[in-house]
Amino acid sequence: MYEMDGEEIFVIDGHVHLWDAREENIIHEGGEQFLQCFYDYHTGFTPEEEQWDIDTYRHYGADKMTEDLFGNAAADMAIFQPTYLDDFYDEGFNTTEQNAELAEEYPERFVLNGSFDPRDGEEGLRYLEHLKAEYDIPGVKLYTAEWRGESKGWRLDSDEAFEFLEKCADLGIENINAHKGPTIRPLNRDAFDVKDIDDAASSFPELNFIVNHVGLPRLDDFCWIAAQEPNVYGGLAVASAMSTNRPRKFGEIMGELLYWLGEDRVLFGSDYALWNPDWLVEQVLNAELTDEQRDEYGVELDVDTMKKVMGENAAELYDIDIEEKKRQFRDDEVTERFDLESHYGGDAGAAAD
Amino acid sequence: MSGSSAGPTSGPGGDAASDMTGDAGDSTDDPSGDPDGTSTVRDRLDRVEDPELARSIVELDYVDAIEVDGDRVEVRFTLPTAWCSPAFAWMMATDARDEVEALDWVREARIELCDHMHGEEITTGVNARDTFGETFPDADGGVAAVRAAIADKARVSTQREAVSELLDAGVDPEQVVALERSEVEVAGDEAHVSLDGLAVVVDAEPVADYLDRVETSGHVTEPDDTLFLTPEGDPIPAERLDVVQKRSRLASVNMGGQGAVCDALHRARHGPDGPDGSGASYVDQSGDGPSAYDGDVDEFTSTWTLGSND
Incomplete structure (x- = not known):
């Protein structure tokens, strides 16, 4: 938690991974390229003194991750968003199962999302049921631009995808996180657009569609769709890192998001380990709009807005009771490990029980 | 007239200032006053845009080298990431070729795209005057x-x-x-x-x-x-x-947001000193024969050297 203008800000990092890109796990050159590309993103938007070496970046492990997220209470909770990439990584890059290693160790601190791919057909539906039964997943992370065989991706508004969304609705998997971020090969029309979100969101009003990376480099299409679909949300992974070195750009993007979506539908995410909430959270909280931007957009990054963006909006989507969590964290394992008792007001809290 | 690499920018738009209209002036086709012609070529290349950002590739500092040998010109350029869309890379490479060849003293321009996952195919295809479809037969949707x-x-x-x-x-x-x-x-x-x-x-x-x-x-x-x-x-x-x-x-x-991403990746790859800095070149194109683009992969794969290793 952070204090801003005397108020506590409970931070839910909406986008984290526990990945494994060690050489022994890489089975295709694409896996190495992928990791190197991530590393460029890392160094490109990380202050020099916070940058990791490449070996750490390949595999940091559950222990370091716990410390990075919670050691200085940068985040209070975090949401896993798996990325499978089975063609590249023997055991996957960060599957639901891999992320579960840590999520199950500190269940009170993590939300564990699953994933589906409609091209898996019947088997995919069974896997989704399995994920629900095994981990009680409240959401899925989807990668519509993933190539497979002859297929160059899939659309959220296809019949096959609707069958899976129907299944999500049946199972109570409400949060559909779609990666609509930087893509590598906009050769086919699909990779270029976020429009399939539109039809899916209006067809499944009972589901929430969180568009990761706020659609960059299609922020314009994304905002326009989100302005018309109340169940479409923007995830700030990548965008939040632009507060490093590019505060003005970050301000502009926040201005646009708050203008078109409003403060209730924007969610912070670090995309750990691309970036580390250890320093990123504070940097985002300190970000300010320029006077010009305030005039232009008519919005503020004030404490009320930040409370929502950094935690409350995610809490709403994932049914997290923040006050209850604060009480729980006075003496949970993470708090004991990192001596956070006073941070969560352990002493004062005891009287309230 | 040995090749010389592009010198410091003399024209406008040499820094990251947000001067979107880095109009290099109407450069003449006359290389006089520019003994080796590289400045003329550079001015001409200023007309080539990164399509995603609508900004000049000269202003964006993508051009690594310009070499002039009589009426033949070679241009080498590098993009912010090896993963930059092949379609965008193709556009920049063909536009660069066509702009340089529009100079009346240039007989042939050769373009080399460096450090890109499809650098070899694009370089070969553009210089052979192939179409995008011939270079990437399975790409659906053309340039x-x-x-x-x-x-x-x-x-x-x-x-x-x-x-x-x-x-x-x-x-x-x-x-x-x-x-x-x-x-x-x-x-x-x-x-x-x-x-x-x-x-x-x-x-x-x-x-x-x-x-x-x-x-x-x-x-x-x-x-x-x-x-x-x-x-x-x-x-x-x-x-x-x-x-x-x-x-x-x-x-x-x-567009500006995407520009910031590209710029940061460009620096991350090359450092402020350009592609010859200490950073490793992540894409080894030297090796194992031409890579097919067979679509048998997901978004981030491209079989550029599929299975070349073990």
Whole structure:
């Protein structure tokens, strides 16, 4: 938690991974390229003194991750968003199962999302049921631009995808996180657009569609769709890192998001380990709009807005009771490990029980 | 006349300043005053844009080297990431080739795309004058469609400043949305707007920028075409002008945001000192034969050297 203008800000990092890109796990050159590309993103938007070496970046492990997220209470909770990439990584890059290693160790601190791919057909539906039964997943992370065989991706508004969304609705998997971020090969029309979100969101009003990376480099299409679909949300992974070195750009993007979506539908995410909430959270909280931007957009990054963006909006989507969590964290394992008792007001809290 | 690498920029747009109109002036085709011709080539390359950012590849510092040998020119360039879309990379490579060859003393331009996952294929294809489809047989959707989509974004993002210029000059929203192409004329530093016999004079720059984009995108070609349009390409109801202006702002913020990402990746790869800095070259293209683009992979794979290792 952070204090801003005397108020506590409970931070839910909406986008984290526990990945494994060690050489022994890489089975295709694409896996190495992928990791190197991530590393460029890392160094490109990380202050020099916070940058990791490449070996750490390949595999940091559950222990370091716990410390990075919670050691200085940068985040209070975090949401896993798996990325499978089975063609590249023997055991996957960060599957639901891999992320579960840590999520199950500190269940009170993590939300564990699953994933589906409609091209898996019947088997995919069974896997989704399995994920629900095994981990009680409240959401899925989807990668519509993933190539497979002859297929160059899939659309959220296809019949096959609707069958899976129907299944999500049946199972109570409400949060559909779609990666609509930087893509590598906009050769086919699909990779270029976020429009399939539109039809899916209006067809499944009972589901929430969180568009990761706020659609960059299609922020314009994304905002326009989100302005018309109340169940479409923007995830700030990548965008939040632009507060490093590019505060003005970050301000502009926040201005646009708050203008078109409003403060209730924007969610912070670090995309750990691309970036580390250890320093990123504070940097985002300190970000300010320029006077010009305030005039232009008519919005503020004030404490009320930040409370929502950094935690409350995610809490709403994932049914997290923040006050209850604060009480729980006075003496949970993470708090004991990192001596956070006073941070969560352990002493004062005891009287309230 | 040995090859020399491109010297420090003498023209405008050499730094990261947000001068979007880095007009290099009308460079002549005459290499006199530029003994080895590299400056002339560089000026010419300033016309080539990164389609995603609508900014010059010279201004963006993608050009690594220009070598002139008589009437043959070689240009090497590197993009911010090895993963940059092959379609975009293709456009920049072919545009660079065509612009340099438009100089009347140049007989042949050779383009090399460095450190890209498809660098070898693109370099080979562009220099062999193959089409994109021949180079990437399984790519669906050609370069033309991507170009059109990009041109459209550039149209939308430049409209706002042109419209603001007119509104600031006192033109009513009703008049703005009704304007036709023939009613606006650029003359030197001024743009003249005819309104029922009255002429309003405004700064030419934003208007000329917009005219350039809206003509390139093919939305305005005839004298009686409506000049300003919604992102969808329709005439704008006057009461919607404000929201259309905001959407235009959004389109420019999107481009600028992507520009920041590309720039950061460019620096991450090469450091401030360019591609020869200490950073490793992540894409080893030296090796194992041509890579097929067989689509048997997911988005991030491209089989550039599939299975070359073990």
